[in-house]
Amino acid sequence: MRPRTDTPCWIAVILSRPWLLPISRAALVSAFLLGGIQKLVDFNGAVSEQAHFGLQPAWLWAAAAIVVELGGSVLVIAGRCVWLGAGGLGVLTAVSMLVANNFWAQSGHDRFIATNAFFEHLGLIAGLVLVTIPFSSQAEPGITRRF
Incomplete structure (x- = not known):
């Protein structure tokens, strides 16, 4: 017996495609991937960015x-140690949203922009948590989960 769901059949078919999860994971981290490559190519620019936000030592x-x-x-x-990859990206995002999107210290239009960016980053952190859940639900044999 299958559990009841309100998902239309045609949507369930799309969501069951094996290529959807890897493409979605790649899309989720695409900004990080691009940002890391840009920082690697222009390390001096990356150092300047960190210094601009008061993070020392910037390098x-x-x-x-x-x-x-x-x-x-x-x-x-890759779907390997997703908890570690997503966790690291989530922590990096949390630090950046607290440092760069401090809407509580701004006013006017700058506050509006920073508030939107802050909550967009919060949503991204939630997405990183969600992509980790399918992997964490497969417990190692012999490990007892406590909630």
Whole structure:
């Protein structure tokens, strides 16, 4: 017996396609992948960006961002240690939204823009959590889960 669902059959067929999950994971991390490549190609620009937001030592923050953006993206796309890749990207996103989108310290139009960006980043973090759930539900044999 299959569980009842309100998903139309034709939508369920689309969602069951094996290529949909890897393409969706790649789309989810595409901004990180592109950002990591851009920072790698223009490391001095990446260092300047970190310094602009007051993160010191800026070279270390830039290097960490590159490692997390590229490494985390590859892990999520490959479906390996997704919890680690998505977790790293989520933490990086949380730090950036607190530093760069501090809407509470702004006013007028700048506050409006920063508020939107803050909550867009929050939604991205939620997406990273959601992409991790299918992988975390497959517990290792012998491991007992406690909630």
